[in-house]
Amino acid sequence: MHALTFVLVSVLAVQTPPPPQQVLIKAGRLVDGRSQQVQTNVGILVEGERIRAVGPLAQVQGQAPNARVIDLSQMTVLPGLIDTHTHLLLQGDITSQEYEDQLLKQSIPYRAILAARNARIALEHGFTALRDVETEGAMYADVDVKLAVNRGEVPGARIFASTRAMAPTGMYPIGTPNWEIELPHGVQTVDGADNARLAVREQVQHGADWIKYYSDRRYYFTPDSVLRSWVNFTDDEARAIVDETHRLGRKAAAHAIGSDGIAAALRAGVNSIEHGDGLTDSLMDVMVRNNVYWVPTVTVGVHVMPRGGVWPALVALERRAFGRAVKKGVKIAMGTDVGGFPWTEIHQAKEFEYYVQYGMTPMQAIQSGTSVAAAMLGQEQNIGAIAPGLYADIVAVSGDPTRDITELQRVKFVMKGGTIYLSQ
Numbered sequence: 001m002h003a004l005t006f007v008l009v010s011v012l013a014v015q016t017p018p019p020p021q022q023v024l025i026k027a028g029r030l031v032d033g034r035s036q037q038v039q040t041n042v043g044i045l046v047e048g049e050r051i052r053a054v055g056p057l058a059q060v061q062g063q064a065p066n067a068r069v070i071d072l073s074q075m076t077v078l079p080g081l082i083d084t085h086t087h088l089l090l091q092g093d094i095t096s097q098e099y100e101d102q103l104l105k106q107s108i109p110y111r112a113i114l115a116a117r118n119a120r121i122a123l124e125h126g127f128t129a130l131r132d133v134e135t136e137g138a139m140y141a142d143v144d145v146k147l148a149v150n151r152g153e154v155p156g157a158r159i160f161a162s163t164r165a166m167a168p169t170g171m172y173p174i175g176t177p178n179w180e181i182e183l184p185h186g187v188q189t190v191d192g193a194d195n196a197r198l199a200v201r202e203q204v205q206h207g208a209d210w211i212k213y214y215s216d217r218r219y220y221f222t223p224d225s226v227l228r229s230w231v232n233f234t235d236d237e238a239r240a241i242v243d244e245t246h247r248l249g250r251k252a253a254a255h256a257i258g259s260d261g262i263a264a265a266l267r268a269g270v271n272s273i274e275h276g277d278g279l280t281d282s283l284m285d286v287m288v289r290n291n292v293y294w295v296p297t298v299t300v301g302v303h304v305m306p307r308g309g310v311w312p313a314l315v316a317l318e319r320r321a322f323g324r325a326v327k328k329g330v331k332i333a334m335g336t337d338v339g340g341f342p343w344t345e346i347h348q349a350k351e352f353e354y355y356v357q358y359g360m361t362p363m364q365a366i367q368s369g370t371s372v373a374a375a376m377l378g379q380e381q382n383i384g385a386i387a388p389g390l391y392a393d394i395v396a397v398s399g400d401p402t403r404d405i406t407e408l409q410r411v412k413f414v415m416k417g418g419t420i421y422l423s424q
């Protein structure tokens, strides 16, 4: 009897799904993430968590006369912003002491609590998606934060997780001259091609969307102003990482600052170069040819200048490289390296301001953090634009960011997946 009742109720439930909630957003100005033009008086129809229609306001309104209206007619509406280089599990590490304190004196649960807070900060600043490029010793806690966000337990940006990252023995902190103790490391230690494939499999097993590895370290200039570096992995090892990553349907990101590290990462076939300060013209040509994205992380570079040494010169070097890369058509995806600077102190959207100072138009800068970022992630069908079928990840600012890019640092409205998280 009970079983029969259950079956009947189930059939009824299937036959009468609740009508999807319709929301009509009135956009005074629309920057859709793909088009070069700013459109005016646009209607965006949201049904459930996705965008159903975008078009002239009167026309879209006619399609859904009973939709709940959100009036952003005095604002500029944009796709949710995407930061493709973040560290949710890190709270700034301008000194090695700051870094070591986090790995040695904070438990992973404590760090995960801060990471959840950071995912919320990002969301409320207008960043509806993040590619988080490794946990710095916090194992797979990025995947836990992602699960909690996806299940609606905590508010936060969508997370594309990279879990632990990789470097060979002795080439990533924490190091110590005391050989009697083994300190925790900020990465998974990987030596040899077989070990590299095993590490990729483990990380994918535990939820990695991307695989990140450290291609180089120890940066130095030669007299001709070329930034060189020491390469971490043998070509055989790096190729094994990238090949196994691709075989498992994931993408590979390489930390590469000096020209040697960038060249090695490109030989291995990575999908993105992180930082890339030492990019030369010929390396840029390889990136264009092979569809490799550059994630410049200017904000962190400026932040760590007080470290001294080679760091201040990297900022000027990268600025010159950036201008040339824009002219050459290198695909630049916006990424800040937040976590390398405190989430609570510097707004991630500062990065857009640098891109405009460095040679992008404001529209190019916006697209680097929307449609271009989504393309790098292979998520064009889900995020990075305001278009039918995509998630309703929508933000708004009161001014015109195509005239003043700093408007993106003052986001007034945030919707992710059809749910409003900020409305000022």
Ligand SMILES: [Zn+2]
Pocket: 085, 086, 087, 133, 337, 340
């Ligand atoms: Zn980083």
